[in-house]
Amino acid sequence: MTTVAGPAPIPAxxxxxxxxxxxxxxxxxxxxxxxxxxxxxATALAAVAETSYVGxxxxxxxxxxALVFPMVMLQMMLSxxxxxxGVSSAVSRALGAGDGAxxxxxAVHALWIGLGAGAVSSALMLGFGPAVYAGLGGRGEALAQxxxxxNVAFFGSVGVWLLNTFASVLRGSGNMVVPAxxxxxxxxxxxxxxxxxxxxxGPLPRLGMPGVAAGQVIAFSAGAAYLxxxxxxxxxxxxxxxxxxxxxxxxxxxILKVGALACIxxxxxxxxxxxxxxxxxxxxxxxxxxxxxxxxxxxxLVPIAFAIGVASVPLVGMAIGxxxxxxxxxxxxxxxxxxxxxxxxxxxxxxxxxxxxxxxFTQEPAVVASAALYFRWAGPFYGLFGLGLCLYFSSxxxxxxxxxxxxxxxxxxxVAVGGWMLAQAQAAPWTVFALVAAGMxxxxxATALAxxxxxxxxxxxxxxx
Numbered sequence: 001m002t003t004v005a006g007p008a009p010i011p012a013x014x015x016x017x018x019x020x021x022x023x024x025x026x027x028x029x030x031x032x033x034x035x036x037x038x039x040x041x042a043t044a045l046a047a048v049a050e051t052s053y054v055g056x057x058x059x060x061x062x063x064x065x066a067l068v069f070p071m072v073m074l075q076m077m078l079s080x081x082x083x084x085x086g087v088s089s090a091v092s093r094a095l096g097a098g099d100g101a102x103x104x105x106x107a108v109h110a111l112w113i114g115l116g117a118g119a120v121s122s123a124l125m126l127g128f129g130p131a132v133y134a135g136l137g138g139r140g141e142a143l144a145q146x147x148x149x150x151n152v153a154f155f156g157s158v159g160v161w162l163l164n165t166f167a168s169v170l171r172g173s174g175n176m177v178v179p180a181x182x183x184x185x186x187x188x189x190x191x192x193x194x195x196x197x198x199x200x201x202g203p204l205p206r207l208g209m210p211g212v213a214a215g216q217v218i219a220f221s222a223g224a225a226y227l228x229x230x231x232x233x234x235x236x237x238x239x240x241x242x243x244x245x246x247x248x249x250x251x252x253x254x255i256l257k258v259g260a261l262a263c264i265x266x267x268x269x270x271x272x273x274x275x276x277x278x279x280x281x282x283x284x285x286x287x288x289x290x291x292x293x294x295x296x297x298x299x300x301l302v303p304i305a306f307a308i309g310v311a312s313v314p315l316v317g318m319a320i321g322x323x324x325x326x327x328x329x330x331x332x333x334x335x336x337x338x339x340x341x342x343x344x345x346x347x348x349x350x351x352x353x354x355x356x357x358x359x360x361f362t363q364e365p366a367v368v369a370s371a372a373l374y375f376r377w378a379g380p381f382y383g384l385f386g387l388g389l390c391l392y393f394s395s396x397x398x399x400x401x402x403x404x405x406x407x408x409x410x411x412x413x414x415v416a417v418g419g420w421m422l423a424q425a426q427a428a429p430w431t432v433f434a435l436v437a438a439g440m441x442x443x444x445x446a447t448a449l450a451x452x453x454x455x456x457x458x459x460x461x462x463x464x465x
Contacts (some may be wrong), residue, residue, distance in 0.1 A: 086259020
């Protein structure tokens with residue numbers, strides 16, 4: 001008797017290796033974004049307090065801060081956003097593929113990258129910082145104040161890089177609460193220490209700009225030490241094990257192929273600001289101080305977009321690692337819409353009532369007028385700027401950051417060519433701020449187009465949703 005075989009059983013669809021591969025997208029983005037938003041708000045308030053301290057030291061100190069602040073924020077963006085995004089991307093993709101051992105090894109390699117990058121940052125800025133600030137138009141007392149702040153701030157670069165690196169490792173694993181809580185405490189400590197040393201509270205000496213900068217150095221170094229303790233003692237999903245993890249070129253490459261390319265974007269952003277700073281400097285210290293106050297808020301938009309964008313990184317990265325490409329794209333656009341919803345109204349509010357921000361730092365009429373002019377032009381485009389920044393972080397999670405980098409190049413070209421034309425024409429200050437707005441709009445729209453057209457790989461999983 002012949003037995004007829006029935007149809008072959010259909011293989012079961014592969015089960016996701018991580019819970020973040022199946023959770024609803026918007027609630028997950030919101031759940032990851034809120035602790036980062038609290039931490040970044042604390043960071044923003046620390047920056048406000050720091051600028052307030054500097055304002056009490058006089059207009060030359062404010063002008064000096066306008067010169068040095070782009071370089072300080074460049075370090076933050078390189079360590080926390082660009083290279084940090086490369087770290088989070090590599091860790092999350094490994095976890096999405098179900099390879100926890102690889103994720104642990106990547107964390108160790110991230111530590112060595114952070115140490116090396118921090119040492120290089122210190123050496124470069126201690127050696128060439130004064131020349132950079134002079135090249136931006138710094139003169140006399142404003143230049144002296146910039147150098148005084150810079151020398152202390154960049155002496156502690158290793159602490160900044162390591163804190164952001166360890167936080168990125170944890171975020172890549174989906175742990176947002178511990179990094180956020182750490183940054184919250186670090187921000188409070190920075191305000192208290194910087195104020196005490198800068199303004200000479202109580203029996204402490206008034207150290208001025210170096211004292212304000214010391215608050216950041218001490219607070220960030222302590223925060224880095226704490227997160228190292230968390231990772232090395234196994235109190236998180238990942239564990240740092242230096243002795244058991246030899247250096248491997250392939251793991252370094254996995255981080256650097258995304259992080260190194262991503263570092264171009266903050267360089268473009270800061271170069272854009274430096275060009276604009278140089279253009280405004282020709283109108284005098286009051287105009288420069290006013291622009292510095294406005295540009296400081298623009299730099300604070302980066303942490304706000306970071307809080308939302310970084311929430312998408314583990315969700316995107318794990319989806320890519322598991323072959324769930326369609327889900328990864330949906331995460332990116334959901335986070336981008338949230339960024340517009342937050343930053344768009346903020347920009348419109350400041351375009352309407354610019355003094356809400358400006359008078360936190362100064363009551364000088366000429367400085368207030370310069371900052372107001374900036375906000376009236378740039379404010380309406382904050383939403384598009386946030387769109388581009390958030391999609392940049394999502395692209396980091398996917399390991400496909402080339403398109404957003406090219407969008408940053410477009411913004412740089414718009415500002416550089418437009419700035420040259422305005423300088424040749426000896427144009428009025430408002431035209432420089434209109435150029436700021438054009439750069440923001442071009443960046444946001446070009447990034448959205450790049451993400452829409454870039455392939456993030458082949459769909460390999462049937463559970464994407």
